Amino acid sequence: MSSLKNKNIIVTGASGGIGNAIVEKLYKEEANILATGTKIEKLEKLKSKFDNIKILKFDILQHEKIEEFINNATNELGGSLDCIVNNAGITKDNLTIRMNLDEWKKVIDINLTSTFLMCKYSIKKMLKNKAGKIINISSVVGHTGNVGQANYTASKAGIIAMSKSLSIEYAKKNININCISPGFISTAMTDQIDEKHKEAIIAKIPSNRLGRPEDIANAVIFLGSDQSDYINGETIHVNGGMYMG
Ligand code: NAP
Numbered sequence: 001m002s003s004l005k006n007k008n009i010i011v012t013g014a015s016g017g018i019g020n021a022i023v024e025k026l027y028k029e030e031a032n033i034l035a036t037g038t039k040i041e042k043l044e045k046l047k048s049k050f051d052n053i054k055i056l057k058f059d060i061l062q063h064e065k066i067e068e069f070i071n072n073a074t075n076e077l078g079g080s081l082d083c084i085v086n087n088a089g090i091t092k093d094n095l096t097i098r099m100n101l102d103e104w105k106k107v108i109d110i111n112l113t114s115t116f117l118m119c120k121y122s123i124k125k126m127l128k129n130k131a132g133k134i135i136n137i138s139s140v141v142g143h144t145g146n147v148g149q150a151n152y153t154a155s156k157a158g159i160i161a162m163s164k165s166l167s168i169e170y171a172k173k174n175i176n177i178n179c180i181s182p183g184f185i186s187t188a189m190t191d192q193i194d195e196k197h198k199e200a201i202i203a204k205i206p207s208n209r210l211g212r213p214e215d216i217a218n219a220v221i222f223l224g225s226d227q228s229d230y231i232n233g234e235t236i237h238v239n240g241g242m243y244m245g
Helices: 017-028 040-047 062-076 101-129 150-173 193-204 212-222
Strands: 010-011 032-037 054-057 085-086 131-139 174-180 235-238
Touching: 010 017, 010 062, 017 032, 017 040, 017 212, 032 040, 032 062, 040 054, 054 062, 062 101, 085 101, 085 212, 101 131, 101 150, 101 174, 101 212, 131 212, 150 174, 174 212, 212 235
Parallel strands: 010 032, 010 085, 032 054, 085 131, 131 174, 174 235
Antiparallel strands: none
């Protein structure tokens, strides 16, 4: 039997490409899922596909409401929280000399500050259970840097360092906090890249293809399960070999 069966799990960014695949894999493991995002139509579509999942529309930019969101989501799941997958994220690319403060702040606020607050209030719930798994989605460019992404790369590198600190704080409480760093994955986010640039990216990937959302979801299943109980503060690279940390 899967160790994820009946586990109460929140997935943020569930309405996006990678989030959809994470929900689908967790559903197959018979987890009890709460899927969230800002687009209700996309969440409803997910619900029609995976009948007994719960959905909750929430904009994670509302920092002052994240505690309330975690409380509501946990109640929807039945009162306790076993795992959260912090997958929501955005890009607002620009060369540094053209990047305005709003582009910088929005990406840091959504990708890093919201992830921190989601972790904070999830940990409070998990301490009651004396167990928990937190999986934060970073990015390969958080390790390598990338042109036009000073804001995004800073946010994704920040997620990794923050997760290490949290894991040192809460490992003794049986809470595992780990990251996944996807390489270039075929979703709406990478659809924005023009074909020529995409070909140049693929040329640098030893596996010779973009990743699939399911490649990331597979790593989520591992980090969410009891197979990863002794892994803490770690980052799993899922990038077809383009970067080896
Ligand atoms: P995506 O299809 O654009 O999905 C992004 C998700 O984030 C959507 O579900 C979106 O929800 C949610 N989101 C954005 N802003 C939000 C907000 N203010 N409040 C709540 N939810 C919000 O992108 P993806 O490719 O699946 O990316 C998922 C994660 O993987 C991101 O963290 C991304 O940085 C990371 N990643 C992706 C790649 C890649 O190549 N695709 C590579 C490395 C890392 P709504 O649409 O409902 O607003």
